[in-house]
Amino acid sequence: MIRVQTDDFDIGAELRALTEGRTDIGALVTFTGLVRDMNDGRVSLMELEHYPGMTEKELARIEREAHQRWPLQASLIIHRIGRLSPGDNIVLVITASAHRHAAFEAASFLMDYLKTSAPFWKKEIRDGEARWVEARKSDDAAMTRWK
Amino acid sequence: MKLLYFARVKESTGVAEEDVMLPDSITNIAGVIDWLKTRGEGYAHAFADLAIIRCAVDQQHGNLDTPIAGASEIAFFPPVTGG
Numbered sequence: 143m144i145r146v147q148t149d150d151f152d153i154g155a156e157l158r159a160l161t162e163g164r165t166d167i168g169a170l171v172t173f174t175g176l177v178r179d180m181n182d183g184r185v186s187l188m189e190l191e192h193y194p195g196m197t198e199k200e201l202a203r204i205e206r207e208a209h210q211r212w213p214l215q216a217s218l219i220i221h222r223i224g225r226l227s228p229g230d231n232i233v234l235v236i237t238a239s240a241h242r243h244a245a246f247e248a249a250s251f252l253m254d255y256l257k258t259s260a261p262f263w264k265k266e267i268r269d270g271e272a273r274w275v276e277a278r279k280s281d282d283a284a285m286t287r288w289k
Numbered sequence: 290m291k292l293l294y295f296a297r298v299k300e301s302t303g304v305a306e307e308d309v310m311l312p313d314s315i316t317n318i319a320g321v322i323d324w325l326k327t328r329g330e331g332y333a334h335a336f337a338d339l340a341i342i343r344c345a346v347d348q349q350h351g352n353l354d355t356p357i358a359g360a361s362e363i364a365f366f367p368p369v370t371g372g
Binding site for chain 1 (some may be wrong): 295296370371
């Protein structure tokens with residue numbers, strides 16, 4: 143499941159919704175990404191822009207690929223857009239499987255792919271000035287391990 | 290053809306979206322970029338460094354060689370920074 147939303151998410155509620163009425167899930171892995179202030183309290187705001195339409199397609203594509211690679215019973219990707227503050231939730235990935243290894247690996251895979259292929263762009267407001275966050279080479283490197 | 294721009298690219302071109310008639314001689318993304326660069330200072334600036342330009346043809350990631358025949362939507366944007 144894919145959701146792109148401005149609202150915050152409730153991790154507990156999402157986990158309950160994913161597992162409700164099921165007894166085949168033995169492992170749930172949850173990854174939550176938060177808006178981080180990498181500049182000593184100088185970042186006051188983060189703005190998330192995205193490409194409506196392509197964002198959902200890309201997230202669905204990487205989710206499909208995760209399900210092809212690992213035996214997953216369920217998965218959820220939520221990514222927030224709009225205005226966020228340091229400390230806010232920004233992304234949630236949940237993977238459910240019979241056993242932990244598939245759930246851990248799939249969650250890691252989903253995040254690596256999301257960071258390098260889903261069309262989101264962060265702009266931070268620092269000291270009153272807006273600047274686009276630069277892409278990180280380490281994220282590209284992280285993705286290549288799944289090739 | 291619908292062209293879309295996002296993030297820093299959008300700020301340079303000054304528009305988020307536009308409908309254009311591309312010359313028939315243009316067959317791939319590289320051709321579209323060369324043509325866009327002739328449309329003014331903002332466009333020239335937006336596409337000055339191709340190392341930081343990414344593109345999508347009909348909402349699928351492409352590259353300079355991606356053909357544009359039959360496409361209805363092309364988007365240009367910087368490397369993504371979500372997550």
